[in-house]
Amino acid sequence: MSRESENLSYHEQKRLDYLYSNYHYLNEKEQSEYKYLKNKSEGRFQDDPVSAIAEESEASSSRGENESDELPVYPSRSRKDKAKSNKKNREEVTGLPKRKKGRKIRVKRILKWIALFFLLIIGGMVFMFVKGLNSKPTGPDAKPAVVEKFNGKKSRDGVNILILGTDGRIGEKSDETRTDSIMVVNVNNKEGKIKMVSFMRDTLVHIDGVSQQNIPEYDGYYDQKLNTAFTIGEQNNNQGAELVRQMLKDNFDIDIQYYAMVDFKTFATAIDTLFPNGVEMNAQFSTVDGEKVSEVEVPDDLNMKDGVVPQQTIKVGKQRMDGRTLLNYSRFRKDDEGDFGRTRRQQEVMSAIMHQIKDPTKLFTGSEALGKVFAMTSTNVPFSFLLTNGLGLVGSAGKGIERVTIPENGDWVDAYDMYGGQGLLVDFDAYKKKLYQMGLR
Structure with a gap:
């Protein structure tokens, strides 16, 4: 019984497969759980485990079974939550999104190193520029250059x-x-x-x-x-x-x-x-x-x-x-x-x-x-x-x-x-x- 059902979560499907493959060895509580999951996989409970558990309890009482053996409570989920859960389950099975996340982290780390590299280059260029600026010729005739008046105009290209x-x-x-x-x-x-x-x-x-x-x-x-x-x-x-x-x-x-x-x-x-x-x-x-x-x-x-x-x-x-x-x-x-x-x-x-x-x-x-x-x-x-x-x-x-x-x-x-x-x-x-x-x- 490996066919997946859209009415079950990943863990519920796994549990149903396990109970099915070991059906002849199940105790009464596990048999009740199996029936519940099987009915749910066929869409009988419309994702309402409370009603399902009550229904299973009445059936068990009529058979004289111990009422203390309750079924596991499976929380109700909206379609949106179910979609998120299914996506998460697929991610855990395939591992693809995790690798994607890992790639993003590596890309960010590489970009940070590249940015740091360019910052170091720019810093080095500025340092060398200042060094050159302060190493101007010395002597009695050496004078700093005078910036002249220049009414520059921008050209149309470049x-x-x-x-x-x-x-x-x-x-x-x-x-x-x-x-x-x-x-x-x-x-x-x-x-x-x-x-x-x-x-x-x-x-x-x-x-x-x-x-x-x-x-x-x-x-x-x-x-x-x-x-x-x-x-x-x-x-x-x-x-x-x-x-x-x-x-x-x-x-x-x-x-x-x-x-x-x-x-x-x-x-x-x-x-x-x-x-x-x-x-x-x-x-x-x-x-x-x-x-x-x-x-x-x-x-x-x-x-x-x-x-x-x-x-x-x-x-x-x-x-x-x-x-x-x-x-x-x-x-x-x-x-x-x-x-x-x-x-x-x-x-x-x-x-x-x-x-x-x-x-x-x-x-x-x-x-x-x-x-x-x-x-x-x-x-x-x-x-x-x-x-x-x-x-x-x-x-x-x-x-x-x-x-x-x-x-x-x-x-x-x-x-x-x-x-x-x-x-x-x-x-x-x-x-x-x-x-x-x-x-x-």
């Missing part, structure tokens, strides 16, 4: 950051410096890639209040070089980055939210901290006076002494470069490509840094480098942005880096600035469209 590479040195006044590189880096865009646009410093622009008027040849409009905006802005209460931002907005309609001004010493220190073994580069130069070269002599600005800049030899080909060598390589412009060659090398250097920073160990050395950069660099990029987006930027570098130079080599008209210096007159409308297609504006 975050645009203006990177200004200056030729300044520690202790040198900002209005004495110039910009070797003007670059906008776009991150956190919908494509998940890093986009990089370099603006040639000799691009001619119009600066209100500075440009001369009534020059017949160019209608007195585009007569200032783009990098001049930085110097003029620095001379106006340290607003070099802001004036460059305005020029890029006025001429290319590009919105920029953050800026960072990186000088010689800051760049070299950050690279040496982030890459103790150097950055892998494949050094490439154009021809010099029409001749191919296997090596070049480049100015070694960081080792300048008494106004004299020594030379450093950089060979063509694959090699590891420390911060000083990487700086000198990216600034060289004495080959036949001139400023275009320098701009190309600067983009190569930035791309190499972003690709090679994917090493997980850079989470900590990188945080220390950022601390040093923050101590030495004028920037309005908040550390919270780097902390929350740093890992994402590493992933973006793996998807590729889109690079553009404005103007492209040969895509300009030769012109002159108001001082007689040769500049580049470009088609601003065409490059506005190009920047729009890239998603930078």
Whole structure:
């Protein structure tokens, strides 16, 4: 009698099976219990054990049986309670829900360990950042960087950051410096890639209040070089980055939210901290006076002494470069490509840094480098942005880096600035469209 009945609980069914299999050995009380359970399994008592027990007692009395031999009292259950009981009984038989509960506990424990792991990583990054922040250069000429006024505007896709590479040195006044590189880096865009646009410093622009008027040849409009905006802005209460931002907005309609001004010493220190073994580069130069070269002599600005800049030899080909060598390589412009060659090398250097920073160990050395950069660099990029987006930027570098130079080599008209210096007159409308297609504006 192993067929289960929907009118019996799990334990009642088990008891009935047991009594049935041992029926010939049952005493009178057990026989009464068997009859009760059998009748109940057939639906005779409608889950009313009180009536059933009374009925069985009357039957027993008529047979002269001892009234003290009562049947077990089986509590009445609602359908809801019965369903819960049946579910519980199945769980006890199969054990599946218990394993499910065990899995939940294990999953929660694993998630807690993962959360703790990430907290430790973040804590380590913050510690290394503070360490770098407090290890800024010392000396009579060392001064903390001044955060400049910058009216940053959000772009429609991702975050645009203006990177200004200056030729300044520690202790040198900002209005004495110039910009070797003007670059906008776009991150956190919908494509998940890093986009990089370099603006040639000799691009001619119009600066209100500075440009001369009534020059017949160019209608007195585009007569200032783009990098001049930085110097003029620095001379106006340290607003070099802001004036460059305005020029890029006025001429290319590009919105920029953050800026960072990186000088010689800051760049070299950050690279040496982030890459103790150097950055892998494949050094490439154009021809010099029409001749191919296997090596070049480049100015070694960081080792300048008494106004004299020594030379450093950089060979063509694959090699590891420390911060000083990487700086000198990216600034060289004495080959036949001139400023275009320098701009190309600067983009190569930035791309190499972003690709090679994917090493997980850079989470900590990188945080220390950022601390040093923050101590030495004028920037309005908040550390919270780097902390929350740093890992994402590493992933973006793996998807590729889109690079553009404005103007492209040969895509300009030769012109002159108001001082007689040769500049580049470009088609601003065409490059506005190009920047729009890239998603930078």
